Amino acid sequence: MYEEFWRESGDAAELVIPGWQTMSYFSDVTNVCWFLEPELDQQVRRLHRTVGNAAVDGYHVIVGTGSTQLFMAALYALSPDAAGDPSASSRQRPTTRSGNQSCLLGRQCFCCDLQSYPAVTDFLRSGLFRWAGDASSFEGDNYIELVCSPNNPDGAIREAVLASEPGAGGKTVHDFAYYWPQYTPITEKADHDIMLFTVSKSTGHAGTRIGWALVKDREVAKKMTKFVELNTIGVSKDSQLRAAKVLGAVSDGYEAKVVGAPRLFDFGRRKMVERWSMLRAAAAASGVFSLPEETSGFCNFTKETAATNPAFAWLRCDGEDVDDCASFLRSHKILTRSGAHFGADPRYVRVSMLDRDDAFDIFVRRLSSLH
Amino acid sequence: MYEEFWRESGDAAELVIPGWQTMSYFSDVTNVCWFLEPELDQQVRRLHRTVGNAAVDGYHVIVGTGSTQLFMAALYALSPDAAGDPSASSRQRPTTRSGNQSCLLGRQCFCCDLQSYPAVTDFLRSGLFRWAGDASSFEGDNYIELVCSPNNPDGAIREAVLASEPGAGGKTVHDFAYYWPQYTPITEKADHDIMLFTVSKSTGHAGTRIGWALVKDREVAKKMTKFVELNTIGVSKDSQLRAAKVLGAVSDGYEAKVVGAPRLFDFGRRKMVERWSMLRAAAAASGVFSLPEETSGFCNFTKETAATNPAFAWLRCDGEDVDDCASFLRSHKILTRSGAHFGADPRYVRVSMLDRDDAFDIFVRRLSSLH
Known part of the structure; x- marks a missing residue:
């Protein structure tokens, strides 16, 4: 659907990459997310400020190969074992193995309803987390709830159904892939702990495989970065530059001083x-x-x-x-x-x-x- | 090191992507690897034919977000459980849990020496595979051996150390990241079951995050594709086009009819x-x-x-x-x-x-x- 728009927008979002550019693994070694291109970081923040759909001040931007990778990164970062040293967790394993069977090996459970995420969650049979089905029928404290709003597939606006006491084990990840003005009224500036977005749904560039997470906590941001490092040693620089160009062109459309930019x-x-x-x-x-x-x-x-x-x-x-x-x-x-x-x-x-x-x-x- | 070369090569490897291009998830739905850009497929095969370092006829090309992702995809594809339905394997779990402790849960083991791969293998605590240390001290039949040649870090030319009977459980993955003429004499056209390559080491474009696998068996190729689908829903099209452009420029240098192209x-x-x-x-x-x-x-x-x-x-x-x-x-x-x-x-x-x-x-x- 969006191809028509981008064809009409001429060279506003055209990207030129010389043969010698972006050859390194690194983008900004001073950033928590060391493989994030500074230009993408800026354009992500600029677009959220333009649209008002999410808070960016005080948040870390973590880039992923699509938001699927960031979803896995969030599970990894929120699972208590991922942080510590592996030997500690294998010592724990025997005692927890006989624990509550609704939560595999006593580890963090992951709950959400009506999602196509179970396959992604379970395909490596991780000992860190597993899919636990519909959140509304889940009991326990040790969980990660995925809130997808507007929801895929039914478009409903959702909020977390599992209310966790502060300090308890419950955590949430907000998938905001569709929280953009073409799909839904922007009713509030969201400011949850982990919020996921993707160019695939916001601008239509699915083939570019760029998603980003806005993450409040520095330690969680570091662990998510570690996941992407171990999984794919960072994220394509070319795609990041492309996404930055595209997001920049979108923001330009709503900037008073840029005349005639497509919206x-x-x-x-x-x-x-x-x-x-x-x-x-x-x-x-x-x-x-x-x-x-x-x-x-x-x-x-x-x-x-x-x-x-x-x-x-x-x-x-x-x-x-x-x-x-x-x-x-x-x-x-x-x-x-x-x-x-x-x-x-x-x-x-x-x-x-x-x-x-x-x-x-x-x-x-x-x-x-x-x- | 390679930046100097690409700066001198002018616009031979320059990539221009209009805003409306490569927006879809799909590249070629008739291909086993449905997210592989046909242009990259062609340039990969052309370069191997030019250099003579690996056989390509009869092989499937699988693209990955760097060769790290393909390494994990290979582990996934070669693990017997990954193929079948998950319920079958969880039925097996209890009986194998008390099995041979050198091979976690009785599943496929993974062996290699002097590699930095253990972290990548183990970070999700997969029930499908685990790192088993130095291959030369491994005993058992149910393994995946990683052969890295020339080896990282010592540069030695290596061959598989675990000789498996045909039909037994042993499998090998050849990491040929450094099997290029600038690093080592090309002594043979390799024709192993799974061979991994990456632009990072061949042309220096680490930031582009593109690797490829040459895979003989169609079923293994399908499972590796499935892994990349579940992990990142394919691979950045922009990066694939960039890699195709760069590999094409390298082959041009050795084509008699292209005069003056840099080598x-x-x-x-x-x-x-x-x-x-x-x-x-x-x-x-x-x-x-x-x-x-x-x-x-x-x-x-x-x-x-x-x-x-x-x-x-x-x-x-x-x-x-x-x-x-x-x-x-x-x-x-x-x-x-x-x-x-x-x-x-x-x-x-x-x-x-x-x-x-x-x-x-x-x-x-x-x-x-x-x-």
């Missing part, structure tokens, strides 16, 4: 409003699909009331003879992701709202013809 | 010969340091006999009062990495031979003044 969030919101209206009309025309109700709020960025326009549609097949919505749609040449992947009823599917125009048009046309 | 391996070899000769002279002048003996062989690429010029010097302090060479050198303002990090005697240190000219000159001058 990404205006474009995105216009597109999303148009697409959601097409989709709702198609679902109504078919009579056999339903969608989450539209919600709205006052957006501090645009200074007007705006509807939520999620990047995914959480579509329900209401037809009585349809148990598996994804299969039903597949038989009509519509590819979606079954609700079952998100721990939900297979009568739900997740549909991307960010495809190219022609693909989205075909999808809507096919959907409206079903009944 | 990286000639530059690299000239530099390395010069630096090794300076270092040997300095060590001799001081009288208290020794270095591995120079070895040589016939290089099929240059068609002449050439010496090995490792990217690291494996320096020994011979002074009788020096137990810890790294501390001794640090007190004389020379920063090195202690042999202890590689499981070796702390009288050894590893010194990088690839720093910028001015830094290398200072190092050699300081070293020759010690006695």
